Amino acid sequence: MRRALVVAERGQGRVSPNPPVGCVLVKDGVAIAEGWHDHLGGLHAEQMAIHDAEDRGVPTNGATAYVTLEPCNHFGRTPPCTESLLWAGIQRVIIAHPDPNPNVRGRGTDVLREAGLKVDVGLLQDEAAVQMRSFLHWCHHRRPWVTVKVAVDANGSVDDRAEDAGRFTSEACLDEVHRLRQRCDAILVGSETVLRDDPSLTVRRVEHDRQPLRVVLDGRGRVNDDASVLSDGGSTMHLTGDVDLERLLQQLGDQERQRLLVEGGPSTVHRFLQAGLVDEVFLVHSTTTHASPVPSGLDDEAFASAGLAPQQGLVWGEEQVSVWLRS
Ligand code: AOF
Ligand code: ZN
Numbered sequence: 001m002r003r004a005l006v007v008a009e010r011g012q013g014r015v016s017p018n019p020p021v022g023c024v025l026v027k028d029g030v031a032i033a034e035g036w037h038d039h040l041g042g043l044h045a046e047q048m049a050i051h052d053a054e055d056r057g058v059p060t061n062g063a064t065a066y067v068t069l070e071p072c073n074h075f076g077r078t079p080p081c082t083e084s085l086l087w088a089g090i091q092r093v094i095i096a097h098p099d100p101n102p103n104v105r106g107r108g109t110d111v112l113r114e115a116g117l118k119v120d121v122g123l124l125q126d127e128a129a130v131q132m133r134s135f136l137h138w139c140h141h142r143r144p145w146v147t148v149k150v151a152v153d154a155n156g157s158v159d160d161r162a163e164d165a166g167r168f169t170s171e172a173c174l175d176e177v178h179r180l181r182q183r184c185d186a187i188l189v190g191s192e193t194v195l196r197d198d199p200s201l202t203v204r205r206v207e208h209d210r211q212p213l214r215v216v217l218d219g220r221g222r223v224n225d226d227a228s229v230l231s232d233g234g235s236t237m238h239l240t241g242d243v244d245l246e247r248l249l250q251q252l253g254d255q256e257r258q259r260l261l262v263e264g265g266p267s268t269v270h271r272f273l274q275a276g277l278v279d280e281v282f283l284v285h286s287t288t289t290h291a292s293p294v295p296s297g298l299d300d301e302a303f304a305s306a307g308l309a310p311q312q313g314l315v316w317g318e319e320q321v322s323v324w325l326r327s
Contacts, residue, residue, distance in 0.1 A: 001066045001096055001124045004045075005131060007036040008068050012131075013183040014039045014209060017256035019069060019135035021045040025053055025090070027063040039209070046071055046081040050088045061089030068128045070099040070121065071108040082111045092118045096128035100139040134259040137279070143253035144260040146277055148269050149180060150298055151284040151319075157293030158266055165197045168288045172317025178205040180282070184212050185257035190268035191218040200228045201263070211235075213257065217243055217268060245275050266296040273306035281308060281324040284316060 001024075008022030015021075015037050023045035025033040033056070035048025043051065046067055053060045065071075071081035071093065085093060093112055098121055099105060109119050129136060134145040151169050152158055160168070167174065181187060181203045193199065194216055201214045214229050214236040221240040223229075229236045239248070252260060262272055272278050281303055300310070309327035313320055 001068070001094065003031065003034065004066045004068050005096070005124065005127055007034050008045065008131060011037045011039070015042075016040070016185055016258055017135070017138070019132035021067065021069045021132075023049040023065055023067040025049050025060060025063045025065055027058075027060075032058045032063060033060070041077050044072065044078050044081050044084075045069075047078060047084045050084055053088075059089075062091050063089070064092040064094060065090045066094045066123075068096045068124075069132065070095050070097065070104060070106075071112065072099065072101075072104050073108045073111050074103040076103065080108075082108055082115075085112065085117070086115055090117065093120075094123050095119065095121045096124045097121075097132065097136075100136060138253060138256070138258040141253070143249040144185065144257050145279045146249070146260050146262060146272060147180070147184065147280045147282065148262045148272065148278050149177065149282045149284070150264050150266070150269055150296065151286055152296055152298065153286050153288050153290045153293065155289060155293055156296055156299060157290040158264065158296040158298075159196070159294040160290035161292035161294060162290070163292075168286045168290075169284055169316075170318035173284060173319045174317070175205050176316035178203055181212060181261060182206050182208045184259045184261040186213040186215055186252055186259075187261045187263055188215040188217065188268070189263050190265060191216065191220065191222045192267060193263070193265045194218070194223045194227050194229060196265075198228050199263075200232060200234075202232075202234060212261070213237060213252075213255075215239065215248070215252075215260075217271075219243065245272060245277055249277060266294075266298060269296075269298060270302070273302055276307055278306055278308065279326045281322070282314070283322040283324070285320045285322065287318075 004022035004024045008020040011020040022036045033049045033053035073082045137145040303324045308324035311323040
């Protein structure tokens with residue numbers, strides 16, 4: 001199952017609104033094939049694993065399938081995985097996480113059991129839940145998982161008024177930010193960020209096959225059409241006037257956008273925190289010190305009172321990252 005989780009990760013950011021899923025086929029204690037849901041519309045993990053075995057001329061009958069999500073039993077973009085597993089003569093299926101998709105929800109395991117296969121659910125379920133977190137969240141709430149990313153200097157400042165707008169974190173850290181963007185379905189900023197930085201808010205620097213939707217909160221209508229986000233030909237939602245954040249999240253959820261990245265600045269982040277709409281925070285700590293600091297107020301207290309709890313930190317390039325999760 002650990003291997004299935006590893007290969008599932010290859011679909012991360014490529015299969016949304018589907019979850020990343022991995023599958024390993026094992027026979028006589030030996031892994032004989034593996035597969036993952038690689039891209040939207042591509043084979044499901046189980047089907048890819050069965051193809052992998054076929055390609056290499058390894059018989060699958062009598063094998064055990066380790067799969068990170070309950071196999072589907074519906075005709076969607078692909079035929080049902082339950083049928084593929086039966087056709088391949090799989091005898092036992094070990095599943096990490098049940099599928100909350102109303103099209104599946106227990107029916108995959110039922111069908112397999114009725115056909116006489118031995119089915120177990122729950123192996124490394126927590127790990128699988130973390131991996132497909134935004135999918136599970138969307139299945140339950142029909143709105144995106146909200147990730148906030150902010151960078152601060154050694155004193156918690158988000159900007160240096162003494163300097164032109166610019167990055168103050170390492171190149172390697174920026175790669176991580178783009179990796180994060182690659183996994184999100186939409187990226188949101190406020191007008192302040194657009195006016196100060198004129199960001200493009202696109203995924204670069206890492207492999208990607210789509211660009212997230214960009215959302216600009218511009219209540220006062222200060223952002224002009226010549227801003228990069230509005231003029232570079234990509235898709236952007238430019239919201240002027242009062243925006244109800246809950247309704248915005250619902251709207252994004254209706255579009256099957258499962259993960260929203262809020263990339264600042266502080267007033268936008270505080271709006272999301274105060275509304276209790278933040279699920280996860282990455283606070284990047286730069287070791288630089290701004291000469292003319294812009295305090296963010298984004299401290300432990302702000303996160304704790306928004307219902308978030310501190311987690312084990314990360315390292316992104318040269319920077320330490322504090323992580324907070326909805327508790
Ligand atoms: C599986 N194996 O590898 C994945 C599954 O639109 P479709 O046909 O691609 O189906 C998408 C749904 O199937 C998705 O919402 C989730 O419930 C399940 N994903 N199931 O058996 C897989 N990716
Ligand atoms: Zn399937």
